[in-house]
Amino acid sequence: MYTLAWERPNGAHRRSMKKVASQAMGLGLKWLGDVSGAEWLDRYGLRERATQVVERGARAGFRTVQDAGRRFSPLMKLAAPSRLPKPKEPPALFDLTLTDEQQMTCEMLRRFAEDVIRPAAREADDACSTPASLLEASTELGLLEMALPEALGGAGAERSPTTSILALEELAFGDLGVALALYAPLSVVNLLVDFGTQVQQERYLSPLAGAGYVPLALAVTEPTAGFDPWQLRTQATRSGEGWLLSGEKRLVPLGGSAELFVVAARTEAGTPALFLVERTAEGLTVAADPCMGARAADLSLLKLDEVRVTDEARLGGDAGLQAYEALISRAQVGWAAMAVGASRAVLEYVIPYCNERIAFGEPITNRQSVAFAIADIALEIDGMRLLTQRAASRAERHEDFRREAYLAALQAGEKGMQIGSQGVQLLGGHGFTKEHPVELWYRHLRAISLCHGTLYV
Numbered sequence: 001m002y003t004l005a006w007e008r009p010n011g012a013h014r015r016s017m018k019k020v021a022s023q024a025m026g027l028g029l030k031w032l033g034d035v036s037g038a039e040w041l042d043r044y045g046l047r048e049r050a051t052q053v054v055e056r057g058a059r060a061g062f063r064t065v066q067d068a069g070r071r072f073s074p075l076m077k078l079a080a081p082s083r084l085p086k087p088k089e090p091p092a093l094f095d096l097t098l099t100d101e102q103q104m105t106c107e108m109l110r111r112f113a114e115d116v117i118r119p120a121a122r123e124a125d126d127a128c129s130t131p132a133s134l135l136e137a138s139t140e141l142g143l144l145e146m147a148l149p150e151a152l153g154g155a156g157a158e159r160s161p162t163t164s165i166l167a168l169e170e171l172a173f174g175d176l177g178v179a180l181a182l183y184a185p186l187s188v189v190n191l192l193v194d195f196g197t198q199v200q201q202e203r204y205l206s207p208l209a210g211a212g213y214v215p216l217a218l219a220v221t222e223p224t225a226g227f228d229p230w231q232l233r234t235q236a237t238r239s240g241e242g243w244l245l246s247g248e249k250r251l252v253p254l255g256g257s258a259e260l261f262v263v264a265a266r267t268e269a270g271t272p273a274l275f276l277v278e279r280t281a282e283g284l285t286v287a288a289d290p291c292m293g294a295r296a297a298d299l300s301l302l303k304l305d306e307v308r309v310t311d312e313a314r315l316g317g318d319a320g321l322q323a324y325e326a327l328i329s330r331a332q333v334g335w336a337a338m339a340v341g342a343s344r345a346v347l348e349y350v351i352p353y354c355n356e357r358i359a360f361g362e363p364i365t366n367r368q369s370v371a372f373a374i375a376d377i378a379l380e381i382d383g384m385r386l387l388t389q390r391a392a393s394r395a396e397r398h399e400d401f402r403r404e405a406y407l408a409a410l411q412a413g414e415k416g417m418q419i420g421s422q423g424v425q426l427l428g429g430h431g432f433t434k435e436h437p438v439e440l441w442y443r444h445l446r447a448i449s450l451c452h453g454t455l456y457v
Contacts, residue, residue, distance in 0.1 A: 263276075
């Protein structure tokens with residue numbers, strides 16, 4: 001059987017489980033140190049609560065180190081597919097109040113975005129890929145471990161779309177392209193956790209715990225004008241006990257390095273389905289496809305020339321259509337959240353710039369046209385965030401959120417592009433140069449309405 005490049009030998013699996021547990025424990029202690037110096041906890045009166053949360057996580061880490069050898073077998077066999085439980089008591093109404101854990105998560109990711117992502121964003125954009133050191137550093141956030149159920153070696157407790165969009169907003173505040181590179185593998189993991197069969201989870205999820213950053217990617221968008229994710233041209237044709245996949249995919253994140261792709265194709269019945277395609281599959285070719293924005297995500301072009309996959313490669317089995325429907329709606333919400341983060345970056349940059357920019361003996365913000373333009377940006381960001389959070393809130397309450405997801409994506413695509421353009425305009429000639437990051441954010445925001453199905457929150 002073919003072994004993925006990142007899959008650990010069976011003999012080392014027990015040690016890898018202990019390693020990931022130790023990493024999780026160390027991460028908890030690191031958070032505890034960060035929490036002790038966080039002034040915002042005193043502002044919200046959360047210091048005692050935060051300390052309890054992190055100490056509880058650290059204690060769980062110690063227990064995991066002790067129990068890892070007993071709880072997991074080398075082959076990680078599952079009796080049934082492992083799912084993350086849904087929130088026990090989802091809020092009855094749309095509530096914007098963040099939980100203590102969500103506030104801590106946002107603060108941690110904001111600091112990561114400012115201290116780690118932002119300084120590397122320009123280099124990553126020029127190189128059309130995110131530095132490996134940054135990708136590995138992101139594993140210290142513990143996002144992958146929180147997405148994996150305990151049965152698969154992770155530490156996931158429940159799936160919260162609201163927490164996911166908050167995380168995406170903060171990561172995109174640092175850089176949208178890097179955020180896409182960091183979250184693309186999590187999207188595949190989330191899909192496999194929610195819809196993967198027992199065989200699929202054993203093969204693709206069980207090796208992930210403790211493996212560091214593993215590039216995985218979703219491939220839905222096709223190189224057609226006005227692409228509609230419900231009118232796929234990529235074909236999946238029955239062939240014996242498997243399928244033959246033929247077509248092209250564009251704007252695929254991590255195409256240059258991904259070991260596994262989740263490819264959307266239309267079956268002979270006319271319904272869309274998702275297929276797990278390993279990089280070494282015969283007939284699959286990947287080419288670099290540098291675009292205007294989100295370049296740090298290593299966007300690529302996939303060509304499938306009668307790529308043969310087994311019937312077990314169809315994601316979710318009989319629940320394949322349900323998986324695809326969920327992917328499209330959740331991707332819309334995820335991209336809307338990233339638009340909010342990138343737009344927020346523009347706003348927080350143009351305010352001090354315009355206050356310090358002197359023209360005709362006074363700051364240009366004294367001009368009503370400039371002040372009103374900045375106010376409009378803030379207004380549109382609030383509107384985008386509310387639509388995004390409403391969609392995520394309905395998803396968390398297990399209600400139909402397709403309409404809300406579409407509206408959030410529509411608003412983010414239109415207003416995000418306007419915000420990026422207005423940011424460049426407010427900087428004047430400086431906005432056109434690489435001396436300032438606004439032109440980079442403008443290019444990112446142009447991608448919001450073009451990418452489909454590359455995220456699953």
